[in-house]
Amino acid sequence: MQALDTLPSSALRQVRGVLTDIDGTLTTDGRLPAQTYVAIDALRRAGLHVIPVTGRCIAWAQILTRLWPVDAIIGENGAFYSYLRDGRLHTRYVDDEATRKRNLQRIAALGQRILAEVPGCALASDQAWHAADLAIDHAEDVPALPPAAVDRIVAMMRDDGMRATVSSIHVNGWFGDHDKLSSSRLCVAELLGGDIDAQRDEWIFIGDSANDAEMFAHFPLSVGVANVREILPQLPVAPAYVTEAAGGEGFAEMARAVLRARG
Numbered sequence: 001m002q003a004l005d006t007l008p009s010s011a012l013r014q015v016r017g018v019l020t021d022i023d024g025t026l027t028t029d030g031r032l033p034a035q036t037y038v039a040i041d042a043l044r045r046a047g048l049h050v051i052p053v054t055g056r057c058i059a060w061a062q063i064l065t066r067l068w069p070v071d072a073i074i075g076e077n078g079a080f081y082s083y084l085r086d087g088r089l090h091t092r093y094v095d096d097e098a099t100r101k102r103n104l105q106r107i108a109a110l111g112q113r114i115l116a117e118v119p120g121c122a123l124a125s126d127q128a129w130h131a132a133d134l135a136i137d138h139a140e141d142v143p144a145l146p147p148a149a150v151d152r153i154v155a156m157m158r159d160d161g162m163r164a165t166v167s168s169i170h171v172n173g174w175f176g177d178h179d180k181l182s183s184s185r186l187c188v189a190e191l192l193g194g195d196i197d198a199q200r201d202e203w204i205f206i207g208d209s210a211n212d213a214e215m216f217a218h219f220p221l222s223v224g225v226a227n228v229r230e231i232l233p234q235l236p237v238a239p240a241y242v243t244e245a246a247g248g249e250g251f252a253e254m255a256r257a258v259l260r261a262r263g
Helices: 034-046 060-066 097-117 146-161 180-192 210-218 226-234 247-261
Strands: 017-020 049-052 073-075 080-085 088-093 133-138 164-167 171-172 202-207 220-222
Touching: 017 180, 017 247, 034 049, 034 247, 049 073, 049 180, 060 073, 060 080, 060 088, 073 180, 080 180, 080 210, 097 133, 097 146, 097 171, 146 164, 146 171, 164 210, 180 210, 202 210, 202 247, 210 220, 220 226, 226 247
Parallel strands: 017 049, 017 202, 202 220
Antiparallel strands: 073 080, 080 088, 133 171, 164 171
8 A cells, every 4th residue: 555645646636536435434433523524525515426335224324315415325335325316315226125125034034143153243233224234243332353253243144145244343244246336336327427447547435444345446546544454454455545544534634635636
């Protein structure tokens, strides 16, 4: 990884949008710093698109879509995206309602098995409001689990046919082929008429955890906030650049660099 201040201004001037993780990237110790919210607003006022891409549940995504100055929020690791149109909230799901209902029954059963077999873990506090995935708390409202316990949760999800990934606070599992990258591709195409494959040099992704790995690999302008260093051994591909500051302050640092380059 290179320091963010080595990223050429010529590359930053081409940026038209920012895709960003939420927990540990927009937030610091679970809170959204004032300067981070101001940075999101400044990017939008400068004409850039901002789309958070998170493992958080649909309730979070729909509420924050209404409250934050963003184009959309992709939630539950790509299960849907929520957006406003003419002041009205819309949610675009990847799977149909029957599939989601069927999967939630399987998710409930697996969640109980994981709780029984992995001491110290818990369902995420917002699991009741998840539309399509299972979130097991390994470090948010429970004492941090040892790596072996986290690995056991991942293995149980995958043995049940789920895709599974680890964020800074949760282990998330879901049925289906979607992920943060595929739904970012879908969201940008459908809402903005863009192509993040053909235009990957025009988008920055910024994140901090293992469930951001595919995004780090896809975007040449991939950035990790400083706390990404804590999980580098878990990343098959590291971000290209890293901020000096951690969490939300690191996001604000990135935003300032983009805005400076645009003059």
